[in-house]
Amino acid sequence: MLLATAAVVAFLVTANRLPFLVQEDFPQQFASLDEAKRTIGLDNVLIPAYFPEGISWPPSFIFAQKRPYKVLVMEFKDTLSGTPKLIIIQSSTAGSITQYQRIRLAVVKQETEYGLKGNNALLQIGTCENTLPCSQITWQDGAERCTVLLMSSPFEVIKIAESMIH
Helix, strand or coil, X not given: CHHHHHHHHHHHXXXXXXXXXXXXXXXXXXXXXXXXXHXXXXXXXXXXXXXXCCECCCCCEEEEECCCCCEEEEEEEECCXXXXXXXXXXXXXXXXXXXXXXXXXXXXXXXXXXXXXXXXXXXXXXEECCCCEEEEEEEEECCEEEEEEECCCHHHHHHHHHHHCC
16 A cells, blocks of 8 residues: 555656656757756857947846757847847757748848848848838857847848857
């Protein structure tokens, strides 16, 4: 009887812990960047040293996943309107990351290769889904792929990206 009770308790403890273990690898929102970094196991998180006027640290939204590949999304809001204005995505894959963006570059008007502190980057200029001007720059940093999207001119998105590379 004692053995059966111990087996049932062990089973219940394991069953209670199982959802947490399964959910740990899937997409989730985090309260802090340190928590997200620790949970998904990123060694290096690229953080800008430069923010355009009206955008400030810390991120207003942090989203990350561990599987099927690592992704970290940081979203920053405009201080006046409170709407998302800057998105930074760091990913361990070169695949499409648009599903992680709440702001998307809807129409690309110009696309060019850009030398970003020794890295080859793709600079895209156009409009977002809300028809406001948008700029996006994407580059490879070691094993990580980084994308910066800003609802502003390409000059600002380049300054942000350059401030992330050390």
